[in-house]
Every structure is written in structure tokens, then in C-alpha cells.
Amino acid sequence: MNSVIIVAAGSGTRFGGGVPKQFLEIHGKPVIVHTLERFENCRAVDEIILVLSSREIENFQKTIGRYDLKKLVKIVAGGQTRAESVLNGLNAVNAETTEVVAVHDGARPLVSRSEIERTIEKARETGAACLAAKVTDTIKEVSGDKIVGTIDRSHLRRALTPQAFRFDVLRKAYAQNDAAGAATDECFLVEKSGYEITVVEGNARNIKITHPEDLKMAEFLFSELED
Ligand code: C5P
Numbered sequence: 001m002n003s004v005i006i007v008a009a010g011s012g013t014r015f016g017g018g019v020p021k022q023f024l025e026i027h028g029k030p031v032i033v034h035t036l037e038r039f040e041n042c043r044a045v046d047e048i049i050l051v052l053s054s055r056e057i058e059n060f061q062k063t064i065g066r067y068d069l070k071k072l073v074k075i076v077a078g079g080q081t082r083a084e085s086v087l088n089g090l091n092a093v094n095a096e097t098t099e100v101v102a103v104h105d106g107a108r109p110l111v112s113r114s115e116i117e118r119t120i121e122k123a124r125e126t127g128a129a130c131l132a133a134k135v136t137d138t139i140k141e142v143s144g145d146k147i148v149g150t151i152d153r154s155h156l157r158r159a160l161t162p163q164a165f166r167f168d169v170l171r172k173a174y175a176q177n178d179a180a181g182a183a184t185d186e187c188f189l190v191e192k193s194g195y196e197i198t199v200v201e202g203n204a205r206n207i208k209i210t211h212p213e214d215l216k217m218a219e220f221l222f223s224e225l226e227d
Contacts, residue, residue: 001046002120003098004039004162005089008032008106009053009078014210020056021209022106026219031209032060033067034109034222040071044117047073050106051089054078083183087174095167100124102164103186107209110221116162119200123164128195130187131202132157159185160202169195 012021022032032050039045048069052060054077061075076092078085086103093101100123104111115131122129135156141149163186165173173189183189187197205221207214 001094001097002044002100002102002124003093003167004045004048004102004104005051005086005093006032006035006039006048006104006106007051007078007082007085007089008035009051009056009085010082010107011053015212017212020053021215023056023060024215026109026215026222030063031109031215031218032106033063033069035104035106035111036069036072037067038109038111038113039104039116040069042113042116044120045071045102047071047094049074049076049089049092051076051078051085081181083181083189086186090170090174093167095171098167100164101167101170102162103170104162105208108161108206109209110218110225111160111162111206112203112225115160115200115202115206119162119164122198122200123166126196126198127166127169128163128187128190128197129165129200130163130185130197131160131206132199133160133202133204133206134158136204157199158204159187160206161185163187165190169193 008022015021023030039048048071074092076088100120102120119129119131135153139151140147173193176193177189
């Protein structure tokens with residue numbers, strides 16, 4: 001069985017405003033519902049665990065009744081950091097039945113079905129897979145306001161989500177790492193545990209809504225979303 005942990009317990013301080021970004025609406029539907037629907041409609045996904053901030057859970061349970069989300073089996077409270085939120089989700093996964101766990105940012109509603117399926121399939125084959133996009137800008141290393149070097153971008157990738165792992169691989173990576181709180185993605189912990197991760201090519205459209213202008217961009221991209 002394949003389980004997905006969708007983390008949406010962030011406070012969205014970079015976005016600003018009163019309503020956390022995952023509850024803002026795109027075409028009349030909250031961002032987090034769009035994200036959940038992408039996974040709901042994917043055959044490779046058997047169950048979804050949603051991680052929300054404890055103060056949002058009750059409210060969201062009312063909202064969710066309006067949508068047909070059969071695969072959403074649990075909503076659990078998040079932690080102080082993204083890594084803690086993922087760990088809370090991981091603890092809610094059924095260890096007996098789950099072979100592959102995928103982790104996805106709730107703030108990435110533009111993920112495509114193909115990205116989800118290819119990442120889960122690669123994790124099943126190799127144990128660990130990371131959706132990632134090529135870097136199109138030239139990347140400079142700086143010191144203060146001076147350029148000190150140019151990094152060969154052909155070796156660089158932007159890590160997206162989902163990132164998927166065989167359950168035991170992710171479990172072990174969390175168990176072995178005391179500094180998990182500093183991790184901004186799961187691959188960081190799995191890399192540290194010494195496990196090799198395979199890159200799956202992702203689309204630059206799979207943006208994370210972080211700043212207000214990203215919401216406008218997401219609205220535009222939604223009108224042309226492919227499966
Ligand atoms: O902060 P960042 O943009 O990297 O967050 C990525 C995802 O992790 C977001 O969907 C956010 O809601 C989630 N998150 C979380 N718990 C936290 C911090 C972030 O679930 N404590």
C-alpha cells in the first residue's frame with residue numbers, strides 16, 4: 001500500500017495576512033483541498049494523512065465534509081518545524097500495510113498526477129525518490145555584495161515534492177538523526193543516513209505557494225493544468 005503525508009501545519013509567516021496560505025482559495029476552493037484532490041484522483045495513492053496545526057483541525061473538519069475525499073484517513077496535529085510535522089504524520093502511518101510513503105507540501109497544489117505516480121513508482125523500485133526540477137538561472141556564489149564564483153548549473157536541481165521512500169528507509173532516517181528539526185526536506189535526512197536517492201524529473205510549474213504573488217501565479221497555472 002502507498003501512503004501520502006501532506007504537511008500543511010506551517011504558519012505562513014513569509015506569506016503574511018490573517019488566513020494561513022493553505023486555506024486561501026483558488027477558483028473558489030482552498031489551496032489545501034486542491035492539493036488533496038490531486039492525490040485523491042491518483043491510482044497510485046491508497047491513503048492520505050493530512051498534518052494541520054492543532055488550532056485548524058476542528059475548523060477544517062467542517063470544511064472537508066463538502067468535498068469527496070475518500071482516501072483522507074487521518075488528520076493529525078503538526079509540530080514546530082516541517083520535519084516534526086512529517087514525523088507526526090509518519091507515526092500515524094500504518095506500519096503493517098504501508099510499503100511506500102510519499103511526503104508532499106500542502107502548499108503545492110499544482111503537482112501533476114504523472115509526477116506523483118512516477119515518484120512513487122521510483123521509490124518502490126529503488127527505495128528513495130525525489131521529484132526535482134532543473135535549474136534554469138545561472139547561480140552565483142556571493143560574499144557580501146560581491147560575486148565569488150559561478151556554480152555549474154548542470155549539476156544542480158531544485159528539490160520539489162512529493163519525495164517518496166520505502167517506509168523502513170524513511171523511518172530509519174528519522175530514527176538516526178537527532179538534528180531532524182533543521183531539515184527542510186526528507187531527502188536531507190535520507191541522504192545523511194547514507195541511502196542513495198534517485199531523481200525524478202519534475203515540472204517547474206509545481207510551485208510552492210510562499211509569497212502572495214505565488215497565489216496569483218497558481219491561479220493562472222491552474223487554468224492550464226494537465227494531468
Ligand atoms: O516553510 P515551508 O514553505 O518550507 O513549508 C513547506 C510545507 O511544510 C508547507 O506546506 C507547510 O504548511 C508545512 N509545514 C508544516 N509544519 C511546520 C512548518 C511547515 O507542516 N511546522
